[in-house]
Amino acid sequence: MxxxxxxxxxxxxxxxxxxxxxxxxxxxxxxxxxxxxxxxxxxxxxxxxKKIKLKVENEKPKIDNNIINYFKNIRNEYPFFKNKSDLFYFDNAATTQKPESVIRSITQFYTSENANIHRGIYKLSLQATDNYENVRTIVKEYINCEHPEEIIFTTGCTHGYNIACSIIFDQVIKTPNDEIYLSYLEHNSNIVPWQEEIRKRKKGKIKYVPLKKSGYINIKKLLTRINSNTKVFSLNHVSNVLGHIQNINVLIKKVKEINPNIVIIIDAAQSFPHMKYNIKKMLQNNIKIDILITSGHKFCAPLGCGFIYINKQLTTLYKFKPLLYGSNIITTVKKYKSEYVLSPYVYEPGTQNISSILAMGVALKYLKKINIKHVHTYEMYLYDLLIYYLRIYMGNSLVELPTLKSSSSKFSNSGYKLNISNDHINDTNDINDTNDTNDINDINDINDINDINDINDINDINDINDVNSNMQTSYMQNDNILPNQVQEKTKFQLFIHNSRKYNLKKIGILPIWSNNFTAFDLATFLDFKNICIRSGHHCASLLHKYILNISESARVSIFFYNTPEEIKYLAKQIANVSFMLNKMKK
Incomplete structure (x- = not known):
């Protein structure tokens, strides 16, 4: 203390x-x-x-009106909101809406440029090939990596992870004891491919990184577990349910200091739309991402496209084998055997989704024009505004859970508590570790994740339980309702997982659930109010089952084209629907 x-x-x-x-x-x-x-x-x-970072009252969030107007003007560039002016779209973690320039590029291709690539010698085909390959350069410049050849086009993150798993099991995993570290926060697409490769190839095993109560990776404890069998870390940068931003700069740097040969794979599906990556700058500071995976539709590009960044050192170190077999990746075809290109392009067989990949390049050019320094600031303003209005409209029925420990223990009466044997969890004690007082190893500046100068002392942010109790009670009187209401199992409560009050870094994602009605009910009745949010486990099964101890949640996810007026309406309708559903259950 x-x-x-x-x-x-x-x-x-x-x-x-x-x-x-x-x-x-x-x-x-x-x-x-x-x-x-x-x-x-x-x-x-x-x-x-220790540094204490704690708000002292529930003040209405404020931001420069120029920033609000800036993003309202950007919203006008999205035809969806003109055609659906009465709709309130808050499922941006699932997919984003598309700006006019992206939609126009697809129309332009099919009306004036349609030809296959890497085949024809006529001008139209050659131009299509040049435009397609130019997108590789656009991606290279956007993430500031060294070579366009480090970029492989995919259909999205699921495809990307299957490629990554194929590379790892072909080249890195050699024995049944070789370790692949994942986290309980991962999307299923970063879990299932590893499980299947282990089952098919009879080698490798999955381990799970220790988590803090706050939901962030316990880097200090994790480093003690690295051994000669540790081969791969495959982790999301941002959780698609909690919105937590993991401090990958510190994690990668310290892991590579122990063993530079450990392969680091980063799932950037949720982080890429909200922040910039600077691969060269990271490398200069000894922060080496080996493979980066993302999906285009998460950052305003069309569905069915994405890319993988594969560090050039891996391409020279390993011999790549095809994941899918077919044309465009072959050097020689014989009667009973074929030979394949040696570059990562071996993962782009057949005819590609050319129009979507071209539009992905347009989307990146579009994002490049937006002031990225304001994106996260504005989105978190909207997030804080949502919390502010929920506190007003929900009153004492709103329960804010700042830690994963509180989610799975004190509030186990939330209606969906599962009877889970500890045998299913490799590192049970690490999920809700109450003894470790070092929080998330100081997350660096959000506008540029590569700014190593922003990484301060590893113990910079104090653990939630170390916050002085006098200050904690001064934050908000609603905190005092928790102990009494937990005793009343029939008491209506709306739970949100909100680590924001402790200034832990995140994006604008808020999971919601209740002890008296299902997330499906909440999302369904909000749909009657023209509000789009998602319900379910959001393809993060382990997080819900083992960490939150609930079967489902509703999820609000914010993007920079949302507005303060939408946020107020959303909060009000969440409250209205929640109280209505509570009455229906009586």
Missing amino acids: AKVYVIPLTSIYIYILFFLLLTHKTKYSIQYCHYSTPQKKHIFSVLTK
Whole structure:
């Protein structure tokens, strides 16, 4: 527990003392927190051994109106919202809407440019080939990697992960003891392919990284488990259910320091639309992603396209084998044997989804014009606004769960508690570790995930349980409702998993569930209000089953074309529907 010294504000000399403390180098981390006690005395809290980052009241979020207007103007570039002006779309983690320029590029291809690639010698085909290959360069420039040849086009993340698994099991996994580290937060497309390859090839085994109560990877504990059998880490950068942004810079750097040959695979499906990757800059700071996977439709490109970045060192180190067999990847065909190209292009057989890949290039050009520095700021403003309105409309029926531990223990009466044997979990104690007081290893600046200078001391952000209790109770009176309401199993509650109050880095995704009605019911009745959110396990089965201990949740996911007015309407209707469903259950 951090030591906190409280000093009454009685004179100007206190301000002078405080200023001197701030400017004087000390072993303490100086933190100023100004709030009122019940006796109306204003106080400082200073001289803490750990940094405390905690809001003190439920103030309405604020942001520069110019930023709001900037993104409202961007919204006008999406025909969907003109054609569906009465619809409120909040399923952006599933897929995003498409700007006019992307839609126009598909029409342009089929009306004026349609020809196959890598085959014809006539001008139309050669031009289509040039345009197709130019998208590789566009992707290369967008993520700032070294070579266009490091980019392989796919149909999306599922296809990408099957390619990655094929590479790993062909070249890296050699024995049954070789370890592949995943997390309980992963999308099924980053779990099932590994399971199937292990089953088919009779080698390799899956391990799960330890998690903190906050839902972030426990890097410190993870590093102690790396051994000579550890071959691969395959992890999402952002959870598609919790929205947590993992600190991959610290994780990758420290893992590679232990063993540079460990292959790092990053699922960027949810992170790519909200932040920029700078591969060269990461490499300069000894942060090497070996394989990066994403889907185009998550970042305003059409459905059915995506790409993998494969570091050039892997392409020179390994001999790639086809995942699918057919034309366009062959050097020689004989009567009983064929030979294949040696480059990663071996993973692009047959006729590609040319129009969608061309449109993906247009989408990246479009995103490049948007001020990425404002994207996350604005999206989190909308997220905070949603929480603010939910607190107002839901009152004491809203229960904010800041940790995974609270999700699976204190609030197990949420209606969907599963009877799960600990035998199903490799590292049960690590999921809700109560002894480790180091939180998420200081997540770096969101606008550019590659800014290594933003990585501070590994213990920079204090663990949730270390927050001083006096400050914790001053955050919001609604926190005090939790112990009493847990005793009442019939009491109506709407649960949200919200680590935002502790300033942990995330994107605008909010999971919601109740102890009195299903997520399916909530999403269905919101649909009657023209609101689109998703319900189910969101292809994150392990997260729901083993971590949240619920069978399903409703998910709100925010994108930069959403508006504050939509957020207010969403919160109000969530409350209206929730109270209505609660009455129906009585």
